[in-house]
Amino acid sequence: MKIILAPDSFKGTFSSMEVINYLKQGINRYFDDVTLVEVPIADGGEGTVDAILHAKSGQRVHCKVKDPLGRIITASYGIIENTAIIEMAAASGITLISEEEKNPSFTSTYGTGQMMRNALDKGVSKIVLGIGGSATNDGGIGMGMALGVRFFDEKGNLVIGGGSSLIRIHHIDLAEMDPRLINVPIEVICDVNNPLTGPLGATYTYGPQKGATPLLLEELELGMEHYRKIIMKDFDLDLNTVPGAGAAGGLGGGLVAFFKATLKPGIDTILDIVGFEDLLENGDMVITGEGKLDGQSIYGKVPVGVAQRCLGKDILVLAFVGAIGENAEKVYDYNIHGIFSTVSEVTTFEEIVKNKKEIMTRSIDRFMRLLQSGMVLEKNIRGDKK
Secondary structure, eight states, rough: OOEEEEEEEEEETTTTHHHHHHHHHHHHHHHHHHHEEEEEEEESSSHHHHHHHSOOEEEEEEEEEETSSSSSEEEEEEEEEEEEEETTTTBBBGGGGOTTTOOOOOOOOHHHHHHHHHHHTOOOSSSEOOOOOOOOOOOTHHHHHHHTTTEEEOOOOOOSSGGGGGGGEEEEEESSOGGGGGGGGGGEEOOOOOSSSSTTTTHHHGGGGGTOOOHHHHHHHHHHHHHHHHHHHHHSSGGGGSSTTTTTHHHHHHHHHHOOOEEOOHHHHHHHHHHHHHTTTOEEEEEEOOOOEOOOTTOOHHHHHHHHHHTTTTTTEEEEEEEEOOGGGGGGGGGGOOEESSSOOOOOOOHHHHHHHHHHHHHHHHHHHHHHHHHHHHHHHHTTOO
16 A cells, blocks of 8 residues: 655644655554655745655755844755755744734845755756745845845935835846846745735735734735836836736745746745655555644645645545634545544643643544554455455
């Protein structure tokens, strides 16, 4: 029997690789003659580089960059077959700053641009950039600055800074942009469709979690709308017509406007990179999962993305998840055949984190016993009783 283990991380508790290790231990304890294929999966956010480097042989590269507040840190990314795999969160992520430091007026994506420039220095021919988990709302101007894009105010002075600087931009100049970007395509892993501005745009949708007060949200939105109009003037491009332009505080839009980047769904991009179709060959079962599976999981989340790749291949797809949320049954229409949750009683997330190892160990045991019972039942139905 061949089983492919392809879960996402359980946010706040276990990485995708840790989930795989628990599943491996359970399978090896209850089943014989099983071939296991390990495919840790991420959707473009935190853990993407780790997941891809595990699935494909590649190189991890470390470089000095600026964090969202301009402090020097060491970040890393991966290079696989001359393609750079970068997480913007490694340089510009919200986990790099404290709760007190959150302020999208000042946070910048400059470090993300530095990582991209470092990858260009390594001679990569393509950049795949995951833009989940940002601390920023600067429209990508920091990233652009690191790569030679210049922003000028009405008096011809250079504009620098974070989200509060957008309102001062009068002209965007690409004359000194890193010329290597002309021949290096950028593929952006993006799982949201938010426009740049408006009620569903970058500022109002994601600004509060990045530290913006109601008053600051209004100021940032004015700046972002001004920035959108400058891009329309200079590039003849309305970023409110580009789904995903509002991702990562407008970084998605900046990448499209400056470098003609392509925005793609995260899970499909990752599965293509790891060669998931080939790994499914002669497979009997796929176990996928995520921290919480609910009705929203049908919109580009890992379990459904994995399940869709198994369509027509006569492979059983099971979702092993941290918790089951509202309308989770929707995933049954997307080729997931069963759902199993680690949480078996009413509790709090704090208690789950505190007792996560014990909860996972017990749930793996229950899950394996259930699988074993199903296989016994199948044998009995077929008349293979001993």
